[in-house]
Amino acid sequence: MASIAGFCPSPPLSPPLEKASAEPRLANMLAAMSHRGSTPMAALLPPADLASGLPTVALAAGYMGQIPALYVDKASHMGVAFSGHLHNMEALLAHYGCPPQTSTAQLVQRAFAQEGLACTQRFLGSFAFAVCDEKQRLWLVRDGVGACPLFYAHGPEGFAFASEIKALFAGKHLQPKLNLHAINQSLRFWGPVLGFSHFEGAFALLPGMALCLDKGKLHMHRCWDVNLSQENICTQLSEEQALQTLDALFRDTVSKYLKTAPQLGAFLSGGLDSSLVCAVAHRQAGKLPTFSVAFEQARFDESEYQQRVAKAIGTEHRTLLVTDEEIGALLPQAVVHAEHMFLRSAPAPFLALSRWVAQHGIQSVLSGEGADEFFWGYDIYKETVLREFWARFPSSSIRPKLFARLYPYLSLSELPVEMLQSFYGIGLDKPKAWDFSHQIRWNNSGRIARFLSPAFTQATAHVSPEDTLRQSLPPSFETLPTMGKAQYLEMRSMLQNYLLPIQGESMLAAGALQGCFPFMDRRVVEFAASLPRRLKLLGLTEKYLLRRYGQRWVPPEVYQRPKFPYRAPIVEALLGKAPPPWVQTLLSKEAMETVGVFDADKCSKFMAKLRTLQKPPSEADAMALNALATTQLLAWHFVLSPPPPPPPPPLLWL
Amino acid sequence: MGEPLSILTVSFAFVLEKTSYMDSIRSTIRSFISDTFFVDDFEDGASFLKSGTIDSTGMMELVNFVEQSFGFKVEDNELVPENLDSLDNLVQFISRKKS
Numbered sequence: 097m098a099s100i101a102g103f104c105p106s107p108p109l110s111p112p113l114e115k116a117s118a119e120p121r122l123a124n125m126l127a128a129m130s131h132r133g134s135t136p137m138a139a140l141l142p143p144a145d146l147a148s149g150l151p152t153v154a155l156a157a158g159y160m161g162q163i164p165a166l167y168v169d170k171a172s173h174m175g176v177a178f179s180g181h182l183h184n185m186e187a188l189l190a191h192y193g194c195p196p197q198t199s200t201a202q203l204v205q206r207a208f209a210q211e212g213l214a215c216t217q218r219f220l221g222s223f224a225f226a227v228c229d230e231k232q233r234l235w236l237v238r239d240g241v242g243a244c245p246l247f248y249a250h251g252p253e254g255f256a257f258a259s260e261i262k263a264l265f266a267g268k269h270l271q272p273k274l275n276l277h278a279i280n281q282s283l284r285f286w287g288p289v290l291g292f293s294h295f296e297g298a299f300a301l302l303p304g305m306a307l308c309l310d311k312g313k314l315h316m317h318r319c320w321d322v323n324l325s326q327e328n329i330c331t332q333l334s335e336e337q338a339l340q341t342l343d344a345l346f347r348d349t350v351s352k353y354l355k356t357a358p359q360l361g362a363f364l365s366g367g368l369d370s371s372l373v374c375a376v377a378h379r380q381a382g383k384l385p386t387f388s389v390a391f392e393q394a395r396f397d398e399s400e401y402q403q404r405v406a407k408a409i410g411t412e413h414r415t416l417l418v419t420d421e422e423i424g425a426l427l428p429q430a431v432v433h434a435e436h437m438f439l440r441s442a443p444a445p446f447l448a449l450s451r452w453v454a455q456h457g458i459q460s461v462l463s464g465e466g467a468d469e470f471f472w473g474y475d476i477y478k479e480t481v482l483r484e485f486w487a488r489f490p491s492s493s494i495r496p497k498l499f500a501r502l503y504p505y506l507s508l509s510e511l512p513v514e515m516l517q518s519f520y521g522i523g524l525d526k527p528k529a530w531d532f533s534h535q536i537r538w539n540n541s542g543r544i545a546r547f548l549s550p551a552f553t554q555a556t557a558h559v560s561p562e563d564t565l566r567q568s569l570p571p572s573f574e575t576l577p578t579m580g581k582a583q584y585l586e587m588r589s590m591l592q593n594y595l596l597p598i599q600g601e602s603m604l605a606a607g608a609l610q611g612c613f614p615f616m617d618r619r620v621v622e623f624a625a626s627l628p629r630r631l632k633l634l635g636l637t638e639k640y641l642l643r644r645y646g647q648r649w650v651p652p653e654v655y656q657r658p659k660f661p662y663r664a665p666i667v668e669a670l671l672g673k674a675p676p677p678w679v680q681t682l683l684s685k686e687a688m689e690t691v692g693v694f695d696a697d698k699c700s701k702f703m704a705k706l707r708t709l710q711k712p713p714s715e716a717d718a719m720a721l722n723a724l725a726t727t728q729l730l731a732w733h734f735v736l737s738p739p740p741p742p743p744p745p746p747l748l749w750l
Numbered sequence: 751m752g753e754p755l756s757i758l759t760v761s762f763a764f765v766l767e768k769t770s771y772m773d774s775i776r777s778t779i780r781s782f783i784s785d786t787f788f789v790d791d792f793e794d795g796a797s798f799l800k801s802g803t804i805d806s807t808g809m810m811e812l813v814n815f816v817e818q819s820f821g822f823k824v825e826d827n828e829l830v831p832e833n834l835d836s837l838d839n840l841v842q843f844i845s846r847k848k849s
Binding site: 512547 | 800
């Protein structure tokens with residue numbers, strides 16, 4: 097795992113580049129991300145003594161393991177800063193005629209010099225990189241799924257980019273200020289959309305996109321997108337054919353990771369997806385350390401399944417128990433790493449897990465992330481199918497009853513059908529609407545808005561989060577079938593703006609771990625998109641094909657097991673018997689008034705209610721509390737009281 | 751001429767009493783909803799579920815509250831939006847049950 101950073105000033109507002117003036121800014125940027133790697137390197141491009149004018153770009157990167165993540169080609173003055181992992185390095189080295197010891201940054205330089213942006217079509221794995229080409233253009237590129245982050249800021253003084261937003265602040269390219277619209281978006285979609293971040297002026301390069309900075313102007317190019325159109329679906333594909341293709345693809349992907357990823361371990365959640373990854377990897381490697389997290393409370397804990405799978409597969413398994421108290425104590429650090437407010441507390445135990453795994457000498461981890469999105473494991477897909485079925489006969493009193501089967505744990509079975517109609521019948525008259533699949537979820541999370549302060553509501557009222565999200569969708573979106581739209585929205589909102597940046601990447605980065613995601617391999621994602629609907633969702637059986645595939649690899653209780661969402665305690669961790677000290681100060685009325693996002697009076701009453709609750713809190717209440725707490729933490733640690741910057745490391749100049 | 755007048759007075763008083771009774775139900779329910787679900791602005795006629803004022807688990811809490819505060823049981827066949835899914839509907843339903 098490397099961090100990359102760089103900037104190009106725009107004269108005359110900021111001084112032209114020289115090593116002496118560039119060094120402190122670059123070093124501070126890398127210091128802010130020091131958890132990701134070591135030994136920072138830097139370069140000015142093109143080199144001052146060789147360029148006709150002055151250098152235009154300052155590039156910096158750390159090492160990935162023993163391999164430098166920055167490469168400068170002396171002949172062409174091209175430079176590449178690379179973060180991520182390409183698991184088909186062997187084939188790429190052969191294709192571009194590079195010797196075996198070539199670093200990934202060097203390979204990318206060679207590939208980009210030969211084919212330009214088109215070279216990314218050959219890259220498999222996750223990546224975010226920056227290239228300064230011979231024409232003095234700066235390119236930023238991110239893989240299609242979005243497992244490696246890249247942020248940028250563009251102002252009158254120049255352009256800057258980094259793997260994390262805090263580096264933009266550390267390099268003085270941006271002043272930290274919360275973006276209220278982005279917070280408003282997160283309260284509906286769980287994360288900011290359209291490339292916004294939670295900070296004003298800091299933007300995320302969207303997955304599958306390339307940005308080109310040419311003579312001070314930004315241009316965006318799309319490199320890859322998943323094709324979810326009806327025409328792309330192989331309707332005639334048989335179950336056996338699909339299983340064969342999946343087996344070949346999946347084993348190939350896992351074996352590539354085994355060959356290329358250093359010090360590989362795996363996360364084992366006890367669910368189908370990570371069990372499959374672990375089983376296939378263990379079979380091929382003969383040995384695999386696996387890790388999981390356990391909780392004190394049975395309603396969150398999956399350790400029984402984890403033990404069973406680990407025993408059945410035969411991995412060398414370790415479990416970390418994370419207590420409610422530890423979750424509360426870790427939440428501030430999780431927010432600082434994520435640079436994001438979040439509706440669930442799961443990133444905190446994940447942070448503990450990542451650091452603990454790193455202590456065992458692990459540098460890369462396999463995970464089952466992505467399977468639920470691409471093979472349709474989430475309830476949102478079933479919900480959409482049910483609502484679509486119901487919309488064809490809206491007055492039916494039988495069809496809405498299926499929702500009680502979909503969410504048995506929500507006590508819906510106690511609700512009479514007329515109530516289900518009121519709740520799930522929203523938008524039923526417009527089954528072709530762009531947001532048909534996600535209306536219920538977004539309305540549910542949007543209920544957090546009742547805790548917002550009047551000032552916040554007023555300041556954000558003129559921009560609709562839905563309109564902003566809609567702007568981020570490509571024109572082809574409108575032509576997709578309902579389930580294609582559902583998957584696209586799930587990928588663009590939940591996966592890429594919430595799960596991956598928070599759980600999939602930044603917590604891993606906190607332990608300097610590189611994530612390896614076989615289910616997000618581009619070929620696997622494309623294969624899943626081509627599957628007929630019946631192989632993903634058969635009746636109400638989710639991830640049908642993966643369950644069938646699971647029969648070969650994991651015990652029946654795992655492949656038959658219904659989806660169990662990974663969640664962690666919130667109310668118990670923040671307002672329980674031993675609340676962390678920060679709760680008292682940052683969730684006080686005064687602190688809430690200072691931040692101004694939430695209504696201090698209402699939230700104080702709300703927390704008082706939660707403190708005296710005799711039964712487990714509702715999901716909606718727990719999410720509202722987490723949103724409130726993490727927003728307060730975000731404001732405190734970035735805007736109101738940022739920590740002193742870590743000492744800048746010496747740079748190794750290329 | 752005295753008698754009809756007194757009948758008028760009695761029925762007028764009854765209407766007054768009924769209105770104020772319904773008002774008190776309304777304000778009891780409204781403050782329960784504000785205190786429990788932290789929503790201040792909701793219209794008397796708006797669907798709780800559709801407007802997001804109350805979610806599906808909240809409806810159960812609301813029914814519990816109604817049963818305990820007004821001393822009757824809500825039968826399964828009464829758990830319908832016409833009875834419960836707005837402040838207006840709920841007030842009507844409770845006053846029907848109580849009369």
